[in-house]
Amino acid sequence: MSSFFFGRPVSRRSILRCGALATAGLLFGKRFAFAEAAAAAAPQAKAKAVIQIWLWGGPSHLDTFDPKPDAGYDYCGPLNKPIPTNVDGMVIGELLPLLARQADKYSLLRGMTHGNNGHETAAYMVQTGHAEGDRLVYPSMGAVISLLKGYESGYHGMVPPYIVLTQPQGRFSEAGFLGPRYKPFATGGDPAKQPFAVQGIVAEGISTRRQQERRDLLHHLDTLGNALGGDTVLAEFHQSEETAYDMILGEGSKLFDLSQEGQPMRDWYGMNTFGQSCLAARRLVERGVRFITINSNGWDTHKENFQAMRRKVPELDKGLAALLQDLASRGLLESTIVWVSGEFGRTPKVQWEAPWNGGRGHWGKAFSALIAGGGFRGGQVVGATDARGEEVRERPVYPWDLLGSMYQQLGIDPDSPFPRMSDPAIRITQAPGPTVPSGGRLKEIM
């Protein structure tokens, strides 16, 4: 009994709730059928969830996953000693020693390309799997997953199916034409702090007792809601409150309480925002959340690139290596895709002059992505750039090739029309055509 202050009119409310659930079922019935139809034709699902690590700003591929030690100081700067990994012949940037020991778990896509150097457009392409220029604003992959694998398609999780740690990207509308219902839930707060003040879920300074008492007060003073009883318009509203309180007072809030992991586990991931976000992501995957985006900022290194790399890459190395190892040891990596990428790479030739002082600009012609788990084979290098990392030489991978491959692993046919749209030309991912080149799906690692 949650109420210790008022005798709550339990019976009436619970009847109302049942009604609400039934109505919600009716409302969603039609769309549910859509999702089922799409599923019928779909490939078999190997993956259940995605952790997307988004390196906002575009990380330097030469300094991370595609080192070019022979290109000289003007290209490598001081980072010219790549290191071997636990997979024969596979080398990686020298700032990633921990990831080097996990290389059997992931593959590197070194032929990523789309040719666009604008943050917004490039991010749009890489996150939606669609080329620019269409009048429609397509949803990001996370929003598509929350439509096809979310509440309306049998998801019963305590927290929303699409979660962003911790801030959404202000310059990118995740939900596109699907509308605000499919936007991610952005946690806010900082997982490296205690408590992790998840926006809306954890209210600092308000005790659990006060939360419960004022919820009772709200129910007792909801004179109109009580008088309207089973009004069908209000059914969804009441349901939304129930879901909200599951998060505030129920399991949802515990989910974000990282202190339950113990300090050694937290230290393993790194006691910084990125590391603890990786740990929170693992907890979310364990609870069945479908799509988690970790937004990591600060990769737009126009100035003093190498100082930034020495600061940021070790955090990435520690958090990501722990995440991959931890997921694997819990048997979750097989069903969880881990995808690491930014919107583009960075100019291979270093700009040594002031005001850049060793900076790198935007480079959409060639960049790298890391992909692991969810049915993708590890220990592989797919594609290659030229000796200076400027052009893709072998096996280009366009954003729609990569997202299409991930959709396929999730049991969604990327070539199928979009469920809610009447026009069959509106597809899950971009159709290749005369102006839209493609390197094909990642068959070599699927």
Next chain:
Amino acid sequence: MKAYLFFALLCGAALRAPAGEPVFESGAPAAPLGKIDGFVFAALRQKGVEPARLCSDAVFVRRVYLDVIGTLPTAEEARQFLDDPSPQKRSALIDRLLQRDEFADYWGMKWGDLLRVKSEFPVNLWPNAAQAYDRWIRTALRQNMPITQFARELLTASGSNFRSPAVNFYRSAGSHDPQALARAAALTFLGERTERWPEAKRAAFAVFFSQVGFKATGEWKEEIVTFKGVDERISSKTKTTFPDGTRVSLLPGKDPREVFAGWLLASPSSPLARVTVNRIWYWLLGRGIVQEPDDFRPGNPPSHPELLAWLAQELADSHDDLKHIYRLILNSRTYQLSSLPSAHPGGPADFAAYPVRRLDAEVLIDALDQVTGTTEEYSSMTPEPFTWIPPEKRSIALPDGSISSAFLDLFGRPPRDTGLLSERNNRPTAAQRLHLLNSTHIRTKLSQGGTLRALFRTAGSPEKAVTPLYLTILSRTPSPEEEATFKAYLQSAEAKGENALTDLAWALVNNTEFLYRH
């Protein structure tokens, strides 16, 4: 303990069950009053549907403020209305509200959705053109411009996007293609979707927009919309077809847009008046007589055809006085019904009760700002002088769909990409609920807002603050049961003093009564 709980349960149920009626309904059963009620109530009788009772004064004052000016009454305004003994006070209030400045703010927002007033992708009006367009629309509404003149100016304007704001109607179609311009014109003035038309009808209609030209100038982002003039395809007599099937010859040198406007504004078969009154009905009563109001077609007939025809005739007879239509609807018993349905309630198309609807995103944040005494920050993806919004600006008065806030996006403000009414999404989600119940944003408003602080201080004691708080947030006085509930809270809850009052304010803004039009 168990026995106590059981007893409390019984008490709670007994106290609450009858509480709703005197608060929300007036004693009298609703009887038809004017022409509108004649049509609606006759249909109800025929179907054996019983209308709801009339709404109470407290419900009416809140409803009519929200519906006419998109703004909550202040505590003082609510109290004045409730204390006014005049039997004519409802129609007097309607007249006052129709003259308020916020009328143009609120309806400018609604029309801005239809007319796609937005500076960025995919509409791309650009910030200063969007503002000029918005100002033009709001001025027209403030001056109660006849709908025929409004339509003519939008359809036939030529000139610079900065200096002849109505030309932005064509620029907001998202494409310069005549078919896209035709789609926008059909949606706005015929209430029809050209996607549903046969190809031949679409092509014929597009001819009226085939001579619209777009020219850049030396000034940054200025664009001139023109009549392209003589085109060899129209140099000899070209024939095309009006949407009602009548053939028409286009003469060289005559702007085909003028020809279409002439038909739209003069033809007896023009749907403009019906589309206009139906949209107003939809906005005030939550559902069109033709539903959806932007999907007029033979397969989608009106629920009350005589009512629609009569309202359209009233619009014409009043020389296109839109406020006359508002007045007719707002003064009807049909509009003033309670939202508590009768024992034989009927369906939504019967208009047998006022439908509860969640407040629009913009209205909701403005209401939260008003009751707490706080302001919001808005921003655009393109920061420039035209997109800077002073903090006192209300959300319903925002001039550009690209200027937004996280709250507005979360609560389903329309993106203004297509002009379809269905773009506005008022369905509740768990994320919205979390935001209202527990976010820092709302908690800060409640715990630090100047209006609430002042109210708590002036009241002297928590008990004395209850009535002013109810008037401020719910536009009514509390019932004895509600006062007793809060008294019990004061005695036993963890929160004391101002914290307890903040909890009360929190409970009231999270209430169905606050969040829904009712």
